[in-house]
Amino acid sequence: MPTFVxxxxxxxCGQCVDICPSxxxxxxxxxxxxxxxxxxxxxxxxxxxxxCPHQAIDCRGYADxxxxxxxxxxxRDEEKGVIAxxxxxxxxxxxxxxxxxxxxxxxGTAIPKLSDVPAPSQEQRDSQLLFNxxxxxxxxxxxxxxxxxxxxxxxxxxxxxx
Amino acid sequence: xxxxNPFYELSTFISPAIxxxxxxxxxxxxxxxxxxxxxxxxxPQYFFENAKRAQKDAKRTLSGGEKASLAVQTVVNExxxxxxxxxxxxxxxxxxxxxxxxxxxxxxAVLIFGYATEADAGIWPFxxxxxxxxxxxxxxxxxxxxxxxxxxxxxxxxxxxxxxDVFIVGLITMPTFALLWSATLGSGSLNMLFFxxxxxCSTVLFGTVFWSKFAHMFFKPAAAYQKKCIMADGSRExxxxxxxxxxxxxxxxxxxxxxxxxxxxxxxxxxxxxERPSHY
Numbered sequence: 529m530p531t532f533v534x535x536x537x538x539x540x541c542g543q544c545v546d547i548c549p550s551x552x553x554x555x556x557x558x559x560x561x562x563x564x565x566x567x568x569x570x571x572x573x574x575x576x577x578x579x580c581p582h583q584a585i586d587c588r589g590y591a592d593x594x595x596x597x598x599x600x601x602x603x604r605d606e607e608k609g610v611i612a613x614x615x616x617x618x619x620x621x622x623x624x625x626x627x628x629x630x631x632x633x634x635x636g637t638a639i640p641k642l643s644d645v646p647a648p649s650q651e652q653r654d655s656q657l658l659f660n661x662x663x664x665x666x667x668x669x670x671x672x673x674x675x676x677x678x679x680x681x682x683x684x685x686x687x688x689x690x
Numbered sequence: 691x692x693x694x695n696p697f698y699e700l701s702t703f704i705s706p707a708i709x710x711x712x713x714x715x716x717x718x719x720x721x722x723x724x725x726x727x728x729x730x731x732x733x734p735q736y737f738f739e740n741a742k743r744a745q746k747d748a749k750r751t752l753s754g755g756e757k758a759s760l761a762v763q764t765v766v767n768e769x770x771x772x773x774x775x776x777x778x779x780x781x782x783x784x785x786x787x788x789x790x791x792x793x794x795x796x797x798x799a800v801l802i803f804g805y806a807t808e809a810d811a812g813i814w815p816f817x818x819x820x821x822x823x824x825x826x827x828x829x830x831x832x833x834x835x836x837x838x839x840x841x842x843x844x845x846x847x848x849x850x851x852x853x854x855d856v857f858i859v860g861l862i863t864m865p866t867f868a869l870l871w872s873a874t875l876g877s878g879s880l881n882m883l884f885f886x887x888x889x890x891c892s893t894v895l896f897g898t899v900f901w902s903k904f905a906h907m908f909f910k911p912a913a914a915y916q917k918k919c920i921m922a923d924g925s926r927e928x929x930x931x932x933x934x935x936x937x938x939x940x941x942x943x944x945x946x947x948x949x950x951x952x953x954x955x956x957x958x959x960x961x962x963x964x965e966r967p968s969h970y
Contacts, residue, residue, distance in 0.1 A: 536736070536913040539774060542842025546967030555838045557854040560903060581776040581963060583929055599928040606961035609951065612930035627933055627944040629951050635961040 529588035530570035531577060533562050537584030544576035544585060578604040578611065589615075606635065692819045695811040696872040697801045700885070706806035712889075713802055716896040723899025724908055730900070733909050737916060744916075749924030760918045768914035777966065780836050786828025787861065794821030794865060819872065822865035829862035842967045857902035860895030867891055 531553070533544075540560040544553040552566045553576050562585070564570055577585045589600040597618030604611045613626040648659060656672055675681060697709065728734060752760075767773040772788065775781035797818040805811035837858070839845040850859065867888035874881040899905055920927050933940045935955045941948045947955070 536733075536909070537917070540838045541775075541777065541780070542838045542967040543963070545838075545842040546969050555843055557839075557851045558903075560838060560854060579962075582774075583927075601928040601930060603930050603932075605932075606963055607957050607959065608933075608935055609955060609958035610933070610935065610947070612933060614928060614930035616928055625930060625943075627930075627940070628946055629955075631958055631961075632950050633958075634956060635959045 530567035531564050531585050531587045534584045535561050537582045538562050543579045547575045547579045577602055692816050695815045697806050698809045699875050701806045709802045719896045720899055724905045726900045727905040744920045744925040747925035752923050764915040769911050783828045783831045783836055786824045790821045790824030793817055794825055797821055822869050825865040853901050856898050857904050860891055863891040864895050
Protein backbone atom coordinates (compact mmCIF):
# COMPACT_ATOMS: atom_id res chain seq x y z
CA MET A 529 0.00 0.00 0.00
CA PRO A 530 1.38 3.42 -0.83
CA THR A 531 2.26 6.09 1.65
CA PHE A 532 -0.28 8.43 3.14
CA VAL A 533 0.00 11.52 5.34
CA UNK A 534 -1.62 12.29 8.67
CA UNK A 535 -2.68 15.83 7.94
CA UNK A 536 -2.72 17.00 11.54
CA UNK A 537 0.88 15.90 12.05
CA UNK A 538 2.30 17.34 8.82
CA UNK A 539 3.59 20.90 8.92
CA UNK A 540 4.39 21.12 5.21
CA CYS A 541 8.17 21.33 5.63
CA GLY A 542 8.89 19.64 2.28
CA GLN A 543 11.42 17.00 3.45
CA CYS A 544 9.34 14.24 1.85
CA VAL A 545 9.05 16.23 -1.39
CA ASP A 546 12.80 16.57 -1.38
CA ILE A 547 13.63 12.93 -0.80
CA CYS A 548 10.98 11.03 -2.77
CA PRO A 549 12.81 9.11 -5.55
CA SER A 550 9.63 8.96 -7.61
CA UNK A 551 8.90 12.65 -7.13
CA UNK A 552 5.34 11.87 -6.14
CA UNK A 553 5.25 13.48 -2.71
CA UNK A 554 4.01 17.02 -3.21
CA UNK A 555 2.54 19.86 -1.21
CA UNK A 556 -1.18 20.42 -1.53
CA UNK A 557 -1.71 23.91 -2.90
CA UNK A 558 -4.58 24.74 -0.57
CA UNK A 559 -3.85 22.99 2.72
CA UNK A 560 -0.04 23.30 2.42
CA UNK A 561 0.36 19.75 3.62
CA UNK A 562 2.17 16.91 1.88
CA UNK A 563 0.33 14.23 -0.04
CA UNK A 564 1.09 11.40 -2.39
CA UNK A 565 0.01 12.65 -5.81
CA UNK A 566 0.24 9.28 -7.54
CA UNK A 567 -0.20 6.30 -5.20
CA UNK A 568 0.04 3.85 -8.12
CA UNK A 569 3.63 4.89 -8.67
CA UNK A 570 4.70 4.58 -5.02
CA UNK A 571 6.92 1.59 -4.45
CA UNK A 572 6.89 1.96 -0.68
CA UNK A 573 10.59 2.66 -0.35
CA UNK A 574 9.89 4.36 3.00
CA UNK A 575 12.24 7.25 2.20
CA UNK A 576 9.59 9.86 3.01
CA UNK A 577 8.40 7.92 6.05
CA UNK A 578 11.91 8.01 7.48
CA UNK A 579 12.63 11.59 6.45
CA CYS A 580 9.50 13.11 7.98
CA PRO A 581 10.55 14.96 11.16
CA HIS A 582 7.04 14.61 12.59
CA GLN A 583 6.39 10.96 11.74
CA ALA A 584 3.39 12.24 9.81
CA ILE A 585 3.73 9.73 6.96
CA ASP A 586 2.61 6.16 7.26
CA CYS A 587 2.69 3.19 4.95
CA ARG A 588 0.95 -0.15 5.16
CA GLY A 589 3.61 -2.75 4.57
CA TYR A 590 3.41 -5.64 2.18
CA ALA A 591 1.74 -8.86 3.30
CA ASP A 592 5.00 -10.73 2.84
CA UNK A 593 6.37 -9.69 6.22
CA UNK A 594 3.21 -9.45 8.29
CA UNK A 595 -0.44 -10.34 7.73
CA UNK A 596 -2.58 -7.63 6.19
CA UNK A 597 -4.12 -5.24 8.64
CA UNK A 598 -0.91 -4.79 10.57
CA UNK A 599 0.80 -1.51 11.36
CA UNK A 600 4.42 -0.78 10.52
CA UNK A 601 5.82 2.43 11.94
CA UNK A 602 9.37 3.58 11.70
CA UNK A 603 11.41 6.24 13.42
CA ARG A 604 14.80 7.26 12.13
CA ASP A 605 16.89 9.03 14.74
CA GLU A 606 19.87 10.58 13.02
CA GLU A 607 21.47 11.97 16.16
CA LYS A 608 21.52 8.54 17.77
CA GLY A 609 22.39 6.96 14.43
CA VAL A 610 19.70 4.29 14.65
CA ILE A 611 16.46 3.32 13.02
CA ALA A 612 13.63 1.77 15.01
CA UNK A 613 10.74 -0.24 13.59
CA UNK A 614 7.60 -1.41 15.26
CA UNK A 615 5.30 -3.98 13.70
CA UNK A 616 1.94 -4.59 15.30
CA UNK A 617 -0.13 -7.45 14.01
CA UNK A 618 -3.83 -7.06 13.52
CA UNK A 619 -4.66 -9.47 16.34
CA UNK A 620 -3.20 -6.85 18.67
CA UNK A 621 -1.04 -9.45 20.43
CA UNK A 622 2.11 -9.61 18.36
CA UNK A 623 4.01 -6.37 18.81
CA UNK A 624 7.56 -6.51 17.43
CA UNK A 625 10.32 -3.98 18.03
CA UNK A 626 13.43 -3.73 15.90
CA UNK A 627 16.38 -1.41 16.33
CA UNK A 628 19.41 -1.18 14.05
CA UNK A 629 22.38 1.16 13.57
CA UNK A 630 22.39 3.27 10.41
CA UNK A 631 25.83 4.71 10.98
CA UNK A 632 28.74 3.91 13.24
CA UNK A 633 30.54 7.22 12.78
CA UNK A 634 29.20 10.74 13.16
CA UNK A 635 27.64 11.99 9.93
CA GLY A 636 30.11 13.65 7.59
CA THR A 637 33.24 12.35 9.32
CA ALA A 638 33.89 9.37 7.04
CA ILE A 639 33.66 10.92 3.59
CA PRO A 640 36.40 9.41 1.40
CA LYS A 641 38.89 11.98 0.14
CA LEU A 642 38.90 10.87 -3.48
CA SER A 643 41.13 13.73 -4.55
CA ASP A 644 43.96 12.18 -2.50
CA VAL A 645 43.53 8.75 -4.06
CA PRO A 646 45.93 7.92 -6.94
CA ALA A 647 44.36 7.75 -10.37
CA PRO A 648 43.46 4.22 -11.52
CA SER A 649 46.04 2.37 -13.59
CA GLN A 650 45.29 1.19 -17.13
CA GLU A 651 44.74 -2.31 -15.78
CA GLN A 652 42.17 -1.02 -13.31
CA ARG A 653 40.47 0.94 -16.07
CA ASP A 654 40.21 -2.20 -18.21
CA SER A 655 38.91 -4.25 -15.31
CA GLN A 656 35.22 -4.99 -14.87
CA LEU A 657 35.51 -3.93 -11.25
CA LEU A 658 34.22 -0.52 -10.36
CA PHE A 659 36.46 2.06 -8.76
CA ASN A 660 36.92 1.34 -5.06
CA UNK A 661 35.02 -1.92 -5.39
CA UNK A 662 35.24 -3.69 -2.03
CA UNK A 663 37.65 -6.58 -2.20
CA UNK A 664 35.15 -9.01 -0.70
CA UNK A 665 33.10 -8.77 -3.87
CA UNK A 666 35.90 -10.47 -5.79
CA UNK A 667 35.56 -13.71 -3.84
CA UNK A 668 39.08 -14.67 -5.00
CA UNK A 669 42.24 -12.90 -6.05
CA UNK A 670 41.19 -12.66 -9.66
CA UNK A 671 38.51 -10.67 -11.39
CA UNK A 672 34.83 -10.73 -10.52
CA UNK A 673 32.78 -13.84 -11.11
CA UNK A 674 31.00 -13.83 -14.44
CA UNK A 675 29.12 -16.44 -16.41
CA UNK A 676 32.09 -16.64 -18.79
CA UNK A 677 34.73 -17.03 -16.11
CA UNK A 678 32.66 -19.81 -14.57
CA UNK A 679 32.11 -21.60 -17.87
CA UNK A 680 28.39 -20.82 -17.91
CA UNK A 681 26.09 -19.39 -20.55
CA UNK A 682 22.72 -17.65 -20.43
CA UNK A 683 19.75 -19.73 -21.52
CA UNK A 684 17.26 -17.69 -23.52
CA UNK A 685 13.79 -17.57 -22.05
CA UNK A 686 14.76 -19.20 -18.79
CA UNK A 687 15.49 -17.33 -15.61
CA UNK A 688 18.73 -19.05 -14.90
CA UNK A 689 21.64 -20.61 -16.63
CA UNK A 690 23.02 -24.04 -17.20
CA UNK B 691 5.26 58.50 13.09
CA UNK B 692 5.69 55.49 15.37
CA UNK B 693 4.10 57.21 18.35
CA UNK B 694 1.21 58.91 16.56
CA ASN B 695 -2.24 57.40 16.74
CA PRO B 696 -3.48 56.92 13.12
CA PHE B 697 -7.04 56.22 14.26
CA TYR B 698 -7.24 59.67 15.84
CA GLU B 699 -6.69 61.22 12.40
CA LEU B 700 -9.18 58.76 10.92
CA SER B 701 -11.85 59.72 13.46
CA THR B 702 -12.13 63.15 11.82
CA PHE B 703 -14.08 61.64 8.93
CA ILE B 704 -15.09 58.15 10.13
CA SER B 705 -16.88 57.92 13.45
CA PRO B 706 -15.41 55.60 16.13
CA ALA B 707 -18.70 53.69 16.18
CA ILE B 708 -18.19 52.64 12.54
CA UNK B 709 -14.59 51.60 13.29
CA UNK B 710 -15.78 49.56 16.27
CA UNK B 711 -18.54 48.01 14.19
CA UNK B 712 -15.95 46.97 11.59
CA UNK B 713 -13.74 45.32 14.22
CA UNK B 714 -16.73 43.44 15.65
CA UNK B 715 -17.72 42.36 12.14
CA UNK B 716 -14.21 40.98 11.55
CA UNK B 717 -14.34 39.06 14.85
CA UNK B 718 -17.70 37.56 13.83
CA UNK B 719 -16.31 36.63 10.42
CA UNK B 720 -13.39 34.81 12.05
CA UNK B 721 -15.69 32.94 14.45
CA UNK B 722 -18.14 32.04 11.68
CA UNK B 723 -15.39 31.01 9.27
CA UNK B 724 -13.72 28.84 11.88
CA UNK B 725 -16.96 27.07 12.80
CA UNK B 726 -17.75 26.45 9.12
CA UNK B 727 -14.20 25.21 8.59
CA UNK B 728 -14.50 22.79 11.51
CA UNK B 729 -17.85 21.54 10.24
CA UNK B 730 -16.55 21.12 6.70
CA UNK B 731 -13.32 19.34 7.65
CA UNK B 732 -14.99 17.45 10.51
CA UNK B 733 -11.90 18.07 12.59
CA PRO B 734 -13.60 17.59 16.01
CA GLN B 735 -14.98 14.24 14.82
CA TYR B 736 -11.50 13.24 13.66
CA PHE B 737 -9.94 14.22 16.97
CA PHE B 738 -12.49 12.34 19.06
CA GLU B 739 -12.24 9.19 16.93
CA ASN B 740 -8.46 9.37 17.02
CA ALA B 741 -8.48 9.85 20.79
CA LYS B 742 -10.77 6.82 21.22
CA ARG B 743 -8.47 4.70 19.05
CA ALA B 744 -5.46 5.86 21.04
CA GLN B 745 -7.19 5.01 24.32
CA LYS B 746 -7.53 1.38 23.21
CA ASP B 747 -3.75 1.13 22.75
CA ALA B 748 -2.89 3.15 25.84
CA LYS B 749 -0.59 1.43 28.29
CA ARG B 750 -1.78 3.61 31.17
CA THR B 751 -4.45 6.16 31.91
CA LEU B 752 -3.44 9.78 32.30
CA SER B 753 -4.61 11.56 35.43
CA GLY B 754 -6.27 14.96 35.34
CA GLY B 755 -3.10 16.57 36.68
CA GLU B 756 -0.98 14.99 33.96
CA LYS B 757 -3.40 16.15 31.28
CA ALA B 758 -3.33 19.67 32.70
CA SER B 759 0.47 19.56 32.78
CA LEU B 760 0.53 18.43 29.12
CA ALA B 761 -1.86 21.26 28.23
CA VAL B 762 0.47 23.77 29.91
CA GLN B 763 3.47 22.25 28.10
CA THR B 764 1.59 22.54 24.80
CA VAL B 765 0.85 26.20 25.44
CA VAL B 766 4.43 26.97 26.48
CA ASN B 767 6.19 24.97 23.75
CA GLU B 768 3.99 24.58 20.71
CA UNK B 769 1.85 27.72 21.05
CA UNK B 770 4.10 30.36 22.60
CA UNK B 771 7.45 29.29 21.13
CA UNK B 772 6.38 27.35 18.01
CA UNK B 773 8.62 24.44 18.96
CA UNK B 774 6.95 22.17 16.43
CA UNK B 775 8.99 23.72 13.64
CA UNK B 776 12.23 21.79 13.27
CA UNK B 777 13.81 24.40 10.99
CA UNK B 778 15.07 27.35 12.99
CA UNK B 779 14.44 30.01 10.34
CA UNK B 780 10.89 28.79 9.82
CA UNK B 781 10.37 28.93 13.55
CA UNK B 782 11.78 32.46 13.83
CA UNK B 783 9.70 33.65 10.89
CA UNK B 784 6.59 32.09 12.43
CA UNK B 785 7.28 33.70 15.80
CA UNK B 786 7.66 37.13 14.20
CA UNK B 787 4.47 36.65 12.21
CA UNK B 788 2.49 35.27 15.13
CA UNK B 789 3.53 37.81 17.74
CA UNK B 790 3.37 40.62 15.19
CA UNK B 791 -0.20 39.61 14.35
CA UNK B 792 -1.25 39.36 17.99
CA UNK B 793 0.34 42.71 18.91
CA UNK B 794 -1.07 44.40 15.80
CA UNK B 795 -4.62 43.09 16.28
CA UNK B 796 -4.67 43.72 20.04
CA UNK B 797 -3.32 47.27 19.70
CA UNK B 798 -5.77 47.99 16.86
CA ALA B 799 -8.65 46.93 19.10
CA VAL B 800 -7.33 49.01 22.03
CA LEU B 801 -6.78 52.08 19.84
CA ILE B 802 -10.22 51.87 18.22
CA PHE B 803 -12.18 51.08 21.37
CA GLY B 804 -10.17 53.18 23.82
CA TYR B 805 -8.31 55.97 22.05
CA ALA B 806 -10.08 56.65 18.74
CA THR B 807 -10.67 60.29 19.68
CA GLU B 808 -7.47 60.88 21.61
CA ALA B 809 -4.19 61.92 20.02
CA ASP B 810 -2.16 60.68 22.98
CA ALA B 811 -2.67 56.94 23.34
CA GLY B 812 0.42 56.10 25.38
CA ILE B 813 2.43 53.13 24.16
CA TRP B 814 -0.35 51.66 21.98
CA PRO B 815 0.49 53.46 18.71
CA PHE B 816 4.09 52.31 19.07
CA UNK B 817 2.91 48.72 19.65
CA UNK B 818 0.59 49.01 16.63
CA UNK B 819 3.51 50.00 14.38
CA UNK B 820 5.84 47.46 15.98
CA UNK B 821 3.31 44.66 15.44
CA UNK B 822 2.88 45.67 11.79
CA UNK B 823 6.65 45.74 11.24
CA UNK B 824 7.12 42.34 12.88
CA UNK B 825 4.30 40.93 10.78
CA UNK B 826 5.87 42.32 7.61
CA UNK B 827 9.33 41.00 8.50
CA UNK B 828 8.17 37.46 9.30
CA UNK B 829 5.60 37.43 6.52
CA UNK B 830 7.82 38.62 3.66
CA UNK B 831 10.65 36.37 4.78
CA UNK B 832 8.20 33.47 4.61
CA UNK B 833 6.69 34.57 1.29
CA UNK B 834 9.96 35.05 -0.59
CA UNK B 835 12.18 32.32 0.86
CA UNK B 836 10.60 29.89 3.30
CA UNK B 837 7.19 29.12 1.78
CA UNK B 838 7.25 25.45 0.83
CA UNK B 839 6.00 26.19 -2.70
CA UNK B 840 9.18 28.19 -3.20
CA UNK B 841 11.61 26.15 -1.09
CA UNK B 842 10.54 22.61 -2.02
CA UNK B 843 8.21 22.75 -5.00
CA UNK B 844 10.30 25.05 -7.20
CA UNK B 845 7.50 27.60 -7.62
CA UNK B 846 8.49 31.23 -8.21
CA UNK B 847 7.67 33.69 -5.44
CA UNK B 848 5.28 35.67 -7.64
CA UNK B 849 3.06 32.67 -8.43
CA UNK B 850 -0.14 33.18 -6.45
CA UNK B 851 -2.09 29.95 -6.18
CA UNK B 852 -5.40 31.30 -4.93
CA UNK B 853 -6.85 29.59 -1.87
CA UNK B 854 -3.51 28.32 -0.64
CA ASP B 855 -1.98 31.78 -0.60
CA VAL B 856 -4.92 33.95 0.36
CA PHE B 857 -4.03 33.71 4.04
CA ILE B 858 -0.37 34.70 3.76
CA VAL B 859 -1.05 37.36 1.13
CA GLY B 860 -3.74 38.88 3.36
CA LEU B 861 -1.38 38.61 6.31
CA ILE B 862 1.44 40.56 4.65
CA THR B 863 -0.55 43.09 2.66
CA MET B 864 -2.69 44.16 5.64
CA PRO B 865 0.22 45.47 7.78
CA THR B 866 2.04 46.75 4.68
CA PHE B 867 -0.83 49.04 3.72
CA ALA B 868 -1.46 49.87 7.37
CA LEU B 869 2.11 51.16 7.67
CA LEU B 870 1.89 53.03 4.36
CA TRP B 871 -1.41 54.57 5.47
CA SER B 872 0.12 55.64 8.76
CA ALA B 873 3.25 57.02 7.03
CA THR B 874 1.27 59.10 4.53
CA LEU B 875 -1.23 60.62 6.96
CA GLY B 876 -2.11 64.12 5.79
CA SER B 877 -1.10 63.53 2.17
CA GLY B 878 -4.59 63.43 0.72
CA SER B 879 -5.62 60.94 -1.94
CA LEU B 880 -2.52 58.75 -1.64
CA ASN B 881 -3.26 58.31 2.04
CA MET B 882 -6.88 57.47 1.25
CA LEU B 883 -5.74 54.88 -1.32
CA PHE B 884 -3.56 53.14 1.26
CA PHE B 885 -6.40 53.23 3.80
CA UNK B 886 -8.82 51.61 1.35
CA UNK B 887 -6.23 48.94 0.51
CA UNK B 888 -5.59 48.36 4.23
CA UNK B 889 -9.30 47.80 4.86
CA UNK B 890 -9.67 45.65 1.74
CA CYS B 891 -6.73 43.42 2.73
CA SER B 892 -7.87 43.01 6.32
CA THR B 893 -11.38 42.13 5.08
CA VAL B 894 -9.88 39.52 2.77
CA LEU B 895 -7.77 38.11 5.64
CA PHE B 896 -10.59 37.85 8.17
CA GLY B 897 -13.37 37.15 5.70
CA THR B 898 -11.76 34.16 4.00
CA VAL B 899 -11.16 32.01 7.06
CA PHE B 900 -13.31 29.23 5.62
CA TRP B 901 -11.22 29.10 2.43
CA SER B 902 -7.81 29.91 3.87
CA LYS B 903 -5.62 28.21 6.46
CA PHE B 904 -6.43 30.82 9.11
CA ALA B 905 -8.17 28.14 11.20
CA HIS B 906 -4.84 26.33 11.70
CA MET B 907 -4.20 28.47 14.74
CA PHE B 908 -7.12 26.76 16.45
CA PHE B 909 -6.65 23.12 15.48
CA LYS B 910 -2.83 22.99 15.54
CA PRO B 911 -2.61 23.39 19.34
CA ALA B 912 -5.26 20.67 19.69
CA ALA B 913 -3.19 18.37 17.45
CA ALA B 914 -0.04 19.16 19.44
CA TYR B 915 -1.83 18.41 22.72
CA GLN B 916 -3.10 15.09 21.39
CA LYS B 917 0.40 14.18 20.22
CA LYS B 918 1.74 14.78 23.74
CA CYS B 919 -1.08 12.67 25.24
CA ILE B 920 -0.41 9.65 23.01
CA MET B 921 3.28 9.78 23.87
CA ALA B 922 2.53 10.04 27.59
CA ASP B 923 -0.05 7.23 27.72
CA GLY B 924 2.17 4.84 25.76
CA SER B 925 -0.12 4.38 22.75
CA ARG B 926 2.29 6.36 20.55
CA GLU B 927 0.14 5.82 17.43
CA UNK B 928 2.06 2.62 16.86
CA UNK B 929 5.41 4.39 16.74
CA UNK B 930 8.52 2.67 18.11
CA UNK B 931 9.89 3.69 21.49
CA UNK B 932 12.62 6.28 21.97
CA UNK B 933 15.45 4.01 23.02
CA UNK B 934 18.31 5.00 25.26
CA UNK B 935 21.26 3.33 23.53
CA UNK B 936 23.36 3.31 26.70
CA UNK B 937 20.71 1.33 28.60
CA UNK B 938 22.04 -2.24 29.21
CA UNK B 939 18.53 -3.66 28.76
CA UNK B 940 18.30 -2.06 25.28
CA UNK B 941 21.78 -3.33 24.43
CA UNK B 942 20.83 -6.84 25.57
CA UNK B 943 17.65 -6.77 23.48
CA UNK B 944 19.37 -5.36 20.41
CA UNK B 945 22.97 -6.73 20.43
CA UNK B 946 23.77 -5.03 17.11
CA UNK B 947 23.90 -1.71 18.94
CA UNK B 948 26.86 -2.44 21.27
CA UNK B 949 28.55 -4.60 18.62
CA UNK B 950 28.65 -1.92 15.94
CA UNK B 951 28.27 1.31 17.91
CA UNK B 952 29.92 0.53 21.24
CA UNK B 953 28.34 0.65 24.67
CA UNK B 954 28.25 4.43 24.74
CA UNK B 955 27.44 5.60 21.19
CA UNK B 956 28.29 9.25 20.48
CA UNK B 957 25.86 11.82 19.16
CA UNK B 958 26.03 11.34 15.40
CA UNK B 959 24.93 14.88 14.52
CA UNK B 960 21.95 16.03 12.50
CA UNK B 961 22.79 14.14 9.27
CA UNK B 962 20.68 14.98 6.25
CA UNK B 963 18.07 16.67 8.39
CA UNK B 964 20.57 19.54 8.71
CA GLU B 965 19.98 20.32 5.05
CA ARG B 966 17.07 22.37 3.89
CA PRO B 967 14.74 20.59 1.48
CA SER B 968 15.78 22.27 -1.76
CA HIS B 969 16.88 19.44 -4.03
CA TYR B 970 13.87 19.41 -6.31
